[in-house]
Structures are given as structure tokens and as C-alpha cells.
Amino acid sequence: MFTAEYYDARGLLSIYKKVTSGERLNFEDGIGLFNCPDLAAVGALAHHARTALHGDAVYYVVNRQINYTNVCVNNCIFCAFRRDSESDDGAFALSAQDILQRVRAAHDSLSRLDELHIVGGCHPALPLSWFEALLRAVCGDYPDLPIKAFTPVEIAHFAKLAGISTHTVLQRLKAAGLAMMPGGGAEIFDENLRTRLCPRKADAEDWLRISGEAHSLGIKTNCTMLFGHLETCAQRVDHLCRLREQQDKSGGFACFIPLPFLMENSALKLPEAQSGQIRGLDQLRTVAVARLMLDNIPHIKAYWVMLGEKTAQTALWYGADDLDGTIIEEHIGHMAGAHSANGMTLRELESMIRLSGFRPVRRNAVFDALESGQ
Numbered sequence: 001m002f003t004a005e006y007y008d009a010r011g012l013l014s015i016y017k018k019v020t021s022g023e024r025l026n027f028e029d030g031i032g033l034f035n036c037p038d039l040a041a042v043g044a045l046a047h048h049a050r051t052a053l054h055g056d057a058v059y060y061v062v063n064r065q066i067n068y069t070n071v072c073v074n075n076c077i078f079c080a081f082r083r084d085s086e087s088d089d090g091a092f093a094l095s096a097q098d099i100l101q102r103v104r105a106a107h108d109s110l111s112r113l114d115e116l117h118i119v120g121g122c123h124p125a126l127p128l129s130w131f132e133a134l135l136r137a138v139c140g141d142y143p144d145l146p147i148k149a150f151t152p153v154e155i156a157h158f159a160k161l162a163g164i165s166t167h168t169v170l171q172r173l174k175a176a177g178l179a180m181m182p183g184g185g186a187e188i189f190d191e192n193l194r195t196r197l198c199p200r201k202a203d204a205e206d207w208l209r210i211s212g213e214a215h216s217l218g219i220k221t222n223c224t225m226l227f228g229h230l231e232t233c234a235q236r237v238d239h240l241c242r243l244r245e246q247q248d249k250s251g252g253f254a255c256f257i258p259l260p261f262l263m264e265n266s267a268l269k270l271p272e273a274q275s276g277q278i279r280g281l282d283q284l285r286t287v288a289v290a291r292l293m294l295d296n297i298p299h300i301k302a303y304w305v306m307l308g309e310k311t312a313q314t315a316l317w318y319g320a321d322d323l324d325g326t327i328i329e330e331h332i333g334h335m336a337g338a339h340s341a342n343g344m345t346l347r348e349l350e351s352m353i354r355l356s357g358f359r360p361v362r363r364n365a366v367f368d369a370l371e372s373g374q
Contacts, residue, residue: 002044010038012045015292019045025293030237033289039281046288046319053298054321058358059367060349061325063115064106069093072121073157076187076198078229078261081121093123096134103138106328107145115325115365116142118149119182122157128169131158132176139177146179146365152210152221153185156202166206167213174217180365181214183222183257189242190235197230208246215252220366222255223297227286228279229261236286240293247296254367255299255322258286260306280311284318291319299367304344304352313356322363323349 007016015029025033033042070081071091083091094102099118107113116138135147150158150173152166159166170178187197189204202210214221225239247253260283291300301322302315312323328343344352353360362370 001040002048007041007045010036010041012036012041016045019049019292022295024295027237027241030240030289030293031234033292034233034237034285039285039288042285042288042292043318046291047317049291049295050300050319050321056357056359057321057361058316058353058356059299059322059361059363059369060353061115061363061365062113062346063117063325063327063365064103064113065117065119065327066094066099066102068099068118068120069123069126070121071123073124074122074153074198074200076201078197078226080262083121093126096130096137099134100137100141103142103145107142113142113145114362114370116145116147116149117182117327117365118147119151119154119184122154128158128162128164128172132172135173135176135178147177148180148182148365149173149178151182151184152207152214153202155181155210155214156206166210167217170210170214170217170219174219178219180254181211181219181221183211183224183253183255186224186239186243187226188229188231188235189239190231193231193235204242208242211252212246212250215250220252220254222257222301223253224257224259225286225290226259226261228282236289237293240290244294244296247294251296253297255301256290256294256297257301257303258283258290259303260286262306283307283311284315287315287320288318309352313352316353316356316358322367323353325349 004013004016007013012032015025015032018025018029036042069092070083071086071093085091086093103116138145138147155166155169159169162169185201186207188194191204194204211221211223223243225236227236243253243256287300287302299322300320301324302312302320303324304312305324305327307315326344326346326349350360364370
């Protein structure tokens, strides 16, 4: 199957030659990959690229995710997680003590916690000093625990509340113990579509700028794309190209995470043709195209929480090399309609990887390999 003749018959010969020679794909190549009816051909190219980078390794992390609040000033029409105020049904805002108790419980129950992931809504009343104190408290109890926290959208919000620059916010959070940032809030960069989806959220230019500022301070970050809603394939490719361009400039993106839009509990509803079984094929194709386009971002995540366990396993053959981790308690995807488990054990993750035909490699928050599964 993986021959020049095979790809020539599918109109992908030039892409095949670029991928096998390590040459960068362009925007038109990305469109061609999305338009190719032979998903297996696209997947084989992506698997070739991921194998060249990672062999048979699939990474995972023993982590604890904490969503500190779902009260948020942004009014994103797709978001089922957000509440306007703490008095709304389903609203929550954890205290610092609540968070510390969750960290202690996770640390005591897991065989070493290698990442703490903190992310939440843009609460109108929580100041930057509250988050600095929280990070210092966690670091005081667990000085060796890497903290991955706060999206560029949250950083922009903290800066607005404090009346300071985002660069200063990042400096202060790093001093308090921030080791890495997740990549949420990128959604889709296209300006017109972003105005429809999330008009109050930090725009694409700010999201990319803040990511670059973090990289300049030595803070690695992830990056994301929310797909499967109102966007076109061209807008997806544009999004990937902008991430690649930023990575060329600042070099701090560790992992790209394609996030499928989950419609079940969202105010944004799609036609049946976009919400049926074909979505699983589209998710695999998007993972594959991301691996092929993002030649300068080392890792592609199959986020099992939002893809579901079976699709995430399959995605490992379509360019993905990371499954995230144990997680334990996740609200954003599950409030949107995810039907995956609320968490996994270390053994479950390792078994999931092995049964998919790969070798599990335990990592930390910044993707340093720690040890292989036993």
C-alpha cells in the first residue's frame, strides 16, 4: 500500500514524496489531505511521520486534573461548561483548600503524581494573587510536582483584572511555580468564525502572542484546535498553519491536541450529517492531518476523554503518540457530553496502549520520559 504508485492513483503523489523526504507540506497539501476519500492512505502517511519521530512509543502521564471553577465572563456559544455566576445551577468555584485536598488525595492514591493540571473558567472576581498563592501552596507541599496550569485565555483575563501586561502575569506565575501551560482556548483562529463562536474570548492574535511570551520565559505550552462545528476544512488548515508559524518563531509548543466538538449539552446544534457516525472518521482524519502539517511540534495527543477510549486507541495508528493520563476528575469535556470514564488507572492506560500495539512510556508534564510501563 505505502508506495508511490498507490498515492499517485489517489492524487497524493507530491504529498507522499514530501512526507517520505521530510519536506514541509503547504496549505494546499493540507486541503488535499482533507479532501482525499481514502482515509487509510492519509492515515498511513501520518503513521509514517509519527513512527519516524517516536517509533512504537505512546506516552502517558500520571496526572490529576482540577477545574477550579466554571464561572466565566466569556460567552462562548459552544460551551456547556460555563456558568455566568456562582448562583447558577451547576456552577462551582473551588476554594484553595478544596484544591489542596484534591491534590493530597491524588498524591496519596497514585503511584507518584507526575503532573498537576489546573484550568478553569475566567472568573470575574478571582485575582492573580489568589492563583499565585495557590501555586505556592502546592509547591510548598509538593516541590517536585510539575504544575501545568492556565490557558492563554486565562492569562489574558488575569492581566485585564490586574491592569498589567500578560508578560508580567506570566513572570509572576512562573515565580510562583508554574512549569507548563495547557493549550485550551485556541478554538478556531479564523477571525470571522471566532467572532460567532467566542466573541468575548482573547482573539487568535492574543492567544498566539501570549503563547510566544510563555515560550520566551521558558514555559512550554500545549496547543489545541476545536473542530467539528461550524468551521471548514480550509479554516482547520489555516489554524494548523498559524500554529506551525508560531512554533517556528518561539519553539515552545510541546504537544498539539485536536479537540472534537461535543454537541450533546451545547447550545450550538449541528445538522444530523455532522453529528452521526461519520464524525469518528473525521476525527481520525484530523489527527492524521495535524501530524502531517505540524512537522515542528513533537507530539500529537489522542485525548481519550473527548475522543472516547476506542477512537483514541485507533488514533494512535493515525499519527497520535500521546494519550494524556489518569486525569481522575475532568469536567469540561464531560459537561459537554463526553461519555468516557472520569479517570483511568495507570494499569488501565498501559493496557490500553499495549492492546493497541504500542509500547507505553510514562512521562512528566513537559514530556520528559520517566519510565516505560512494566
